[in-house]
Amino acid sequence: MDSKKSDNKRNVVVVGGGFAGTLVARALSSKLDASQYNLILVNDRPYGIHLIAGARMVASDLDQLDSEDKAFIPYSKLFVHGNGSFQEGRVTAIEEAGKGAGGEIVLSNGERLAYAALVLATGSSWSGPLGFPESDRDVRAHIQRWRTQIADAKDIYIVGGGSVGIELAGEIKEAYSHKKVTVVHSEGMLLNGIYPEKFRKDIERRARGQGIEFVFNDKVDTFPAPGAVGLTTRGGKQFSTADLVIPSFGSRPNTAFVSTLGSDVLAADGSVKVKPTLELQAHAGIFAAGDIVAWDEAKQAAKANAHVSVVAANVLSHLAGAPQTKQYKGSFEIIMIPLGKTDGAAYANILWGLMFGGWVTRLIKGKSLMVGTVRSDRGL
Known part of the structure; x- marks a missing residue:
């Protein structure tokens, strides 16, 4: 695609077709x-992947989620009244024309x-089952490979007791109740200190019930080669029958290309430094939304909704040459962890801190x- 349009219209580009990027594109x-x-929405595959369904999708073929009428989200009806287009590609660099004067993105080809105006919403990169590749063929092969490994294993260890690790354990138990499933976590309780001890203990109790x-207060430094049996933790614990060890930790903002703007744009963890307007610091007309935003909050899809309203409003103000008055002031923490389709727990830090059990979690998410x-919110 040429950088200049023959119709002399100006381009508004959204990079990233995941949860936040699609909502920004639809709003604009x-x-x-x-x-x-x-x-123009730019994404490295021809559809978005609904990551909230990721754990179930890789654990088994339950609900047949790996299709474009389920957890693969096509962009065919994303744009209201057809006001927008999709460009498949991976962005490798951003080149500014001048302060607030726009610029160009460079694709891998x-x-x-x-x-x-440019919106960055490229989400997080994961290792393990949720580390989906770029091409459609590779995505489907990745899903089938994990399903096969999980189906063939008897003694499974999931390394990382955050929400993803807990959900994956629950989905494996949902599909294969007879399999031994163990979660290894670096802290003394599941999740982290963002959430109260009462909630962390409750989700552990429910998981044990399944x-x-x-294994708490321990880590895994070396993952066994595929097909190998046995696991030794950093603390020296040995599990001789472990025949599948799954990483479920260490997500990182997918922002390597953003560093082409300069060494000062990214925080130490790779997230993008922003003003309260969610515009990048010292880079007028470039905005960020979703997991990549450097903000002191848990990285969750639920936060994207609050980001979107701020970004959309301020993009329009930037284009009009008007002051950006919409500011992001943070969101309350909320987490909902299903354990398969039958149980789970949820917490919201509003009022005195509200906890919900299996019925609510199952109804809303599980x-x-x-x-x-998610499909309806994107016009499907």
């Missing part, structure tokens, strides 16, 4: 004047795409993993 598509602007076992809601 309903507000941008199509006679003046081309709205060498193509350049001009922008008058037969999930735990039963359908919000697939229908």
Whole structure:
């Protein structure tokens, strides 16, 4: 795609077709004047992956989630009244024309795409089962490979007792109740200190009720080669029958290309430094949303909704040459952890701190993993 458009419209580009990026693109598509602007969504695969369904999708074929009418989210109806387009590609660099004067993004195939305003919403990169590759063929092979490994294993160890690790353990038990599943976690309780001890103990109690076992205050430094049997932790514990060890920790903002703007744009953890307007510091007209935002909050899809309203409003203000008045002030912490389709727990730090059990968690998330809601929010 040429960086200049023959119709002389200015480009508004959203990079990242995941949870936050699609919501930003849809919001902008309903507000941008199509006679003046081309709205373009850039993503490295031809659909988004609904990561909330990721643990169930890799654990088994339950609900047949790996399809474009389930957890693969096509962009065919994303843009309101068709006001937008999709460009498949991976961004490798950003080149500014001048302060607030737009610039170009550079794709891995060498193509350049001009922008008058740019939104970065590239999410997190994961290792292990949720580390989905770029191409459709590789994504499907990745899912099938993990399903096969899990189906063939008898004694499974999941390293990382955050929400993803807990959910994955629950999904494996949902599909294979007879398998031995153990979660290894570096702290003395599941999750981390963002959440109260009462909630952390409650989700552990519920998981144990499903037969999930735990190793606390320990880590795994060396993962066994595929097909190998046996595991030794950093603390010296040995599990001789472990035949599948799954990493479920260490997500990192997918922001390597953003560093081409300069060494000062990223925080130490790789997240993007922003103002309260969610515009990048010292880079006018470039905004960030979703997991990549450097903000003191848990990285969750639920936060994206609050980011989107701020970013969309301020992109429009930037294009109009008006002051950006919309500011992000943070969101309350909320977490919902299903244990398969039958149990789970949730917590929200509002009022005195509200906890919910299996019925609420199953109704809102565990039963359908919000697939229908996410698709509807994107025009499907």
